[in-house]
Amino acid sequence: MSETWTREAIEELVAGAAIFLRDHTSMPLPKPRWLTVSAASATLTPSERVKDWMTLDLETSFFPNQNRDNFGESFGLYSARYNWNVGDRTSITAGTLFDTFDDHETLWNVGLMSQRSTRGSVYMGLRNIQGGPLLSRILTASYSYVMSPKWLSTVSTAYDLGEHQNRGQSVTISRVGADFLVHFGANVDTTRNNYGFGLSIEPRFAPRTGGFGSGGYGTQLGSLLGGSGR
Numbered sequence: 559m560s561e562t563w564t565r566e567a568i569e570e571l572v573a574g575a576a577i578f579l580r581d582h583t584s585m586p587l588p589k590p591r592w593l594t595v596s597a598a599s600a601t602l603t604p605s606e607r608v609k610d611w612m613t614l615d616l617e618t619s620f621f622p623n624q625n626r627d628n629f630g631e632s633f634g635l636y637s638a639r640y641n642w643n644v645g646d647r648t649s650i651t652a653g654t655l656f657d658t659f660d661d662h663e664t665l666w667n668v669g670l671m672s673q674r675s676t677r678g679s680v681y682m683g684l685r686n687i688q689g690g691p692l693l694s695r696i697l698t699a700s701y702s703y704v705m706s707p708k709w710l711s712t713v714s715t716a717y718d719l720g721e722h723q724n725r726g727q728s729v730t731i732s733r734v735g736a737d738f739l740v741h742f743g744a745n746v747d748t749t750r751n752n753y754g755f756g757l758s759i760e761p762r763f764a765p766r767t768g769g770f771g772s773g774g775y776g777t778q779l780g781s782l783l784g785g786s787g788r
Contacts, residue, residue, distance in 0.1 A: 590614045615639040629659035647673045651683070663689030669698075677704040684719075695719045708734050723749050737762055 592612040619635040621628040628634045634657045642650040654666040669683025680701045687694045700714035710732040716725035726747030733740040739760040746753050 589616075609643065610641070611643055613639075613641045628657075631657070631659045634658065661690050663687075678702065693720060696725055710734060725749070726752070735762075 590613070591610055615638065617635075617637045618633050620633055621631070624630055624632045635655065636657065637655045638653060640652045644650060649671045650669070651671060652666070652668045654664070656662060656664040656666075665685075665687055667683055667685045669681055671679060671681045673679035678701065680699070682699045683697075685696045685698060687696070696716050696718050698714065698716045700712055702710055702712040704710050712730040712732065713728070714730075715727045717723070718725050724747075726745055726749075728743055728745035730741050730743035733742075739762060741756070741758045741760065743756040743758075744754070745756070
Protein backbone atom coordinates (compact mmCIF):
# COMPACT_ATOMS: atom_id res chain seq x y z
CA MET A 559 0.00 0.00 0.00
CA SER A 560 2.82 2.39 0.79
CA GLU A 561 4.27 1.82 -2.68
CA THR A 562 0.92 2.64 -4.26
CA TRP A 563 0.50 5.94 -2.44
CA THR A 564 4.16 6.95 -2.92
CA ARG A 565 4.00 6.51 -6.67
CA GLU A 566 0.67 8.30 -6.88
CA ALA A 567 2.10 11.25 -4.98
CA ILE A 568 5.00 11.42 -7.44
CA GLU A 569 2.58 11.34 -10.39
CA GLU A 570 0.46 14.16 -8.99
CA LEU A 571 3.58 16.23 -8.28
CA VAL A 572 4.89 16.11 -11.83
CA ALA A 573 1.58 16.12 -13.72
CA GLY A 574 1.10 18.81 -16.33
CA ALA A 575 4.67 19.60 -17.35
CA ALA A 576 7.98 17.92 -18.17
CA ILE A 577 9.73 18.08 -14.81
CA PHE A 578 13.00 16.48 -13.76
CA LEU A 579 12.80 14.97 -10.27
CA ARG A 580 16.18 13.40 -9.52
CA ASP A 581 16.41 10.71 -12.26
CA HIS A 582 12.69 10.74 -13.06
CA THR A 583 11.27 12.57 -16.08
CA SER A 584 7.57 13.17 -16.71
CA MET A 585 6.55 13.45 -20.35
CA PRO A 586 3.07 14.74 -21.19
CA LEU A 587 1.84 13.48 -24.55
CA PRO A 588 -0.12 15.53 -27.12
CA LYS A 589 -3.50 16.52 -25.71
CA PRO A 590 -6.43 15.75 -28.04
CA ARG A 591 -9.34 18.18 -27.83
CA TRP A 592 -12.74 17.95 -29.46
CA LEU A 593 -14.59 21.26 -29.72
CA THR A 594 -18.22 22.17 -30.05
CA VAL A 595 -20.12 25.39 -30.66
CA SER A 596 -22.89 26.39 -28.27
CA ALA A 597 -26.12 27.99 -29.39
CA ALA A 598 -26.05 31.64 -30.37
CA SER A 599 -26.45 34.03 -27.46
CA ALA A 600 -26.53 37.78 -27.14
CA THR A 601 -24.19 37.56 -24.14
CA LEU A 602 -21.51 35.38 -25.81
CA THR A 603 -18.99 36.40 -28.43
CA PRO A 604 -18.26 33.97 -31.32
CA SER A 605 -15.01 32.86 -29.61
CA GLU A 606 -16.79 32.26 -26.29
CA ARG A 607 -19.29 29.98 -28.03
CA VAL A 608 -16.49 27.55 -28.95
CA LYS A 609 -16.07 25.17 -26.00
CA ASP A 610 -14.33 21.93 -25.18
CA TRP A 611 -16.59 18.96 -25.84
CA MET A 612 -14.06 16.28 -24.90
CA THR A 613 -10.47 16.44 -23.66
CA LEU A 614 -7.94 13.66 -23.11
CA ASP A 615 -4.64 14.03 -21.24
CA LEU A 616 -2.07 11.25 -21.61
CA GLU A 617 1.21 11.04 -19.73
CA THR A 618 4.05 8.67 -18.92
CA SER A 619 7.36 8.87 -17.09
CA PHE A 620 10.87 7.77 -18.09
CA PHE A 621 13.28 6.29 -15.56
CA PRO A 622 16.93 6.30 -16.79
CA ASN A 623 17.94 4.00 -13.92
CA GLN A 624 15.02 1.62 -14.28
CA ASN A 625 16.45 -1.17 -12.14
CA ARG A 626 16.84 1.14 -9.15
CA ASP A 627 13.76 3.28 -9.57
CA ASN A 628 11.08 1.34 -11.48
CA PHE A 629 11.49 -2.42 -11.01
CA GLY A 630 13.36 -2.85 -14.31
CA GLU A 631 10.89 -0.91 -16.48
CA SER A 632 12.18 2.11 -18.42
CA PHE A 633 8.71 3.68 -18.58
CA GLY A 634 6.02 3.85 -15.93
CA LEU A 635 3.39 5.92 -14.20
CA TYR A 636 1.12 5.77 -17.23
CA SER A 637 -1.84 8.06 -16.70
CA ALA A 638 -4.87 9.32 -18.55
CA ARG A 639 -7.49 11.96 -17.72
CA TYR A 640 -10.68 12.28 -19.72
CA ASN A 641 -13.46 14.86 -19.56
CA TRP A 642 -16.67 14.83 -21.58
CA ASN A 643 -18.76 17.97 -21.26
CA VAL A 644 -22.15 16.48 -21.99
CA GLY A 645 -23.79 19.87 -21.54
CA ASP A 646 -23.04 23.30 -20.19
CA ARG A 647 -23.58 22.08 -16.62
CA THR A 648 -22.92 18.34 -16.76
CA SER A 649 -19.61 16.52 -17.24
CA ILE A 650 -18.44 12.91 -17.19
CA THR A 651 -14.91 12.50 -15.88
CA ALA A 652 -12.58 9.51 -15.84
CA GLY A 653 -8.96 8.83 -15.08
CA THR A 654 -6.44 6.07 -14.56
CA LEU A 655 -2.91 5.56 -13.26
CA PHE A 656 -1.05 2.28 -13.68
CA ASP A 657 2.32 0.59 -14.22
CA THR A 658 3.47 -2.52 -16.10
CA PHE A 659 5.87 -4.28 -13.71
CA ASP A 660 4.80 -7.32 -11.69
CA ASP A 661 2.26 -6.67 -8.92
CA HIS A 662 1.87 -3.10 -10.12
CA GLU A 663 -0.71 -0.68 -8.76
CA THR A 664 -3.77 0.31 -10.76
CA LEU A 665 -5.99 3.26 -9.94
CA TRP A 666 -8.99 4.38 -11.93
CA ASN A 667 -12.05 6.50 -11.41
CA VAL A 668 -15.19 7.46 -13.24
CA GLY A 669 -17.73 10.04 -12.16
CA LEU A 670 -20.51 12.42 -13.03
CA MET A 671 -20.41 16.10 -12.09
CA SER A 672 -23.43 18.37 -12.40
CA GLN A 673 -23.80 22.06 -11.65
CA ARG A 674 -27.48 22.89 -11.68
CA SER A 675 -26.97 26.48 -10.56
CA THR A 676 -24.15 29.00 -10.28
CA ARG A 677 -23.97 28.35 -6.52
CA GLY A 678 -23.91 24.59 -6.19
CA SER A 679 -22.45 21.49 -7.81
CA VAL A 680 -22.68 17.78 -7.04
CA TYR A 681 -20.32 14.91 -7.85
CA MET A 682 -20.79 11.15 -7.68
CA GLY A 683 -18.10 8.70 -8.69
CA LEU A 684 -16.51 5.30 -8.31
CA ARG A 685 -12.83 4.96 -7.41
CA ASN A 686 -10.83 1.73 -7.75
CA ILE A 687 -7.55 1.21 -5.90
CA GLN A 688 -5.61 -1.99 -6.59
CA GLY A 689 -2.04 -2.82 -5.67
CA GLY A 690 -0.61 -6.09 -4.37
CA PRO A 691 -3.06 -7.45 -1.79
CA LEU A 692 -5.05 -4.21 -1.74
CA LEU A 693 -8.29 -4.06 -3.70
CA SER A 694 -10.83 -1.39 -2.92
CA ARG A 695 -13.77 0.08 -4.82
CA ILE A 696 -15.14 3.18 -3.17
CA LEU A 697 -18.29 5.05 -4.08
CA THR A 698 -17.94 8.76 -3.35
CA ALA A 699 -20.34 11.66 -3.42
CA SER A 700 -19.87 15.33 -2.63
CA TYR A 701 -21.72 18.61 -2.80
CA SER A 702 -20.21 22.09 -2.93
CA TYR A 703 -22.08 25.32 -2.31
CA VAL A 704 -21.05 28.94 -2.76
CA MET A 705 -22.02 30.67 0.48
CA SER A 706 -20.63 34.03 -0.64
CA PRO A 707 -18.10 35.31 -3.20
CA LYS A 708 -15.31 34.52 -0.71
CA TRP A 709 -16.53 31.34 0.99
CA LEU A 710 -17.47 27.86 -0.25
CA SER A 711 -18.51 24.74 1.62
CA THR A 712 -18.17 21.08 0.63
CA VAL A 713 -19.59 17.95 2.24
CA SER A 714 -18.60 14.47 1.08
CA THR A 715 -19.12 10.83 1.92
CA ALA A 716 -17.53 7.54 0.87
CA TYR A 717 -18.64 3.91 0.98
CA ASP A 718 -16.50 0.82 0.29
CA LEU A 719 -18.46 -1.45 -2.04
CA GLY A 720 -16.05 -4.37 -1.61
CA GLU A 721 -16.12 -4.48 2.18
CA HIS A 722 -19.62 -3.02 2.51
CA GLN A 723 -18.41 -0.42 4.98
CA ASN A 724 -18.79 3.28 5.48
CA ARG A 725 -15.48 5.03 4.72
CA GLY A 726 -16.21 8.32 6.38
CA GLN A 727 -17.61 11.77 5.87
CA SER A 728 -15.98 15.17 5.67
CA VAL A 729 -16.87 18.85 5.78
CA THR A 730 -14.65 21.50 4.23
CA ILE A 731 -14.89 25.30 4.29
CA SER A 732 -12.85 27.09 1.61
CA ARG A 733 -11.75 30.71 1.63
CA VAL A 734 -11.41 32.08 -1.91
CA GLY A 735 -8.54 34.52 -2.32
CA ALA A 736 -7.04 36.24 -5.33
CA ASP A 737 -4.09 33.83 -5.51
CA PHE A 738 -4.87 31.00 -3.09
CA LEU A 739 -7.67 28.78 -1.80
CA VAL A 740 -7.46 28.08 1.92
CA HIS A 741 -9.30 24.92 3.01
CA PHE A 742 -10.39 24.16 6.58
CA GLY A 743 -11.72 20.62 6.97
CA ALA A 744 -12.90 17.98 9.40
CA ASN A 745 -13.43 14.28 8.75
CA VAL A 746 -14.83 11.30 10.63
CA ASP A 747 -14.54 7.55 9.98
CA THR A 748 -16.49 5.68 12.63
CA THR A 749 -15.48 2.23 11.33
CA ARG A 750 -11.87 2.99 12.28
CA ASN A 751 -12.66 5.34 15.15
CA ASN A 752 -10.71 7.97 13.23
CA TYR A 753 -11.39 11.71 13.57
CA GLY A 754 -9.32 14.55 12.17
CA PHE A 755 -8.98 18.17 11.19
CA GLY A 756 -7.03 19.63 8.32
CA LEU A 757 -5.74 22.88 6.88
CA SER A 758 -4.42 23.23 3.33
CA ILE A 759 -3.44 26.08 1.03
CA GLU A 760 -3.91 25.66 -2.71
CA PRO A 761 -2.53 28.06 -5.35
CA ARG A 762 -4.87 29.27 -8.07
CA PHE A 763 -2.25 29.24 -10.81
CA ALA A 764 -3.61 26.54 -13.08
CA PRO A 765 -6.99 26.16 -14.78
CA ARG A 766 -9.50 24.07 -12.87
CA THR A 767 -11.95 22.29 -15.13
CA GLY A 768 -13.52 19.96 -12.62
CA GLY A 769 -11.59 16.93 -13.85
CA PHE A 770 -10.81 14.49 -11.10
CA GLY A 771 -7.36 13.47 -12.17
CA SER A 772 -5.80 10.15 -13.04
CA GLY A 773 -5.75 8.91 -9.49
CA GLY A 774 -9.31 9.76 -8.82
CA TYR A 775 -8.87 12.78 -6.61
CA GLY A 776 -9.85 16.40 -7.09
CA THR A 777 -12.67 18.79 -6.57
CA GLN A 778 -15.64 20.24 -8.39
CA LEU A 779 -14.77 23.75 -7.20
CA GLY A 780 -13.43 24.62 -10.66
CA SER A 781 -16.91 24.99 -12.12
CA LEU A 782 -17.98 27.21 -9.23
CA LEU A 783 -14.90 29.39 -9.67
CA GLY A 784 -15.61 30.01 -13.31
CA GLY A 785 -13.55 27.06 -14.55
CA SER A 786 -10.22 28.77 -14.10
CA GLY A 787 -7.72 29.51 -11.49
CA ARG A 788 -8.14 33.25 -11.76
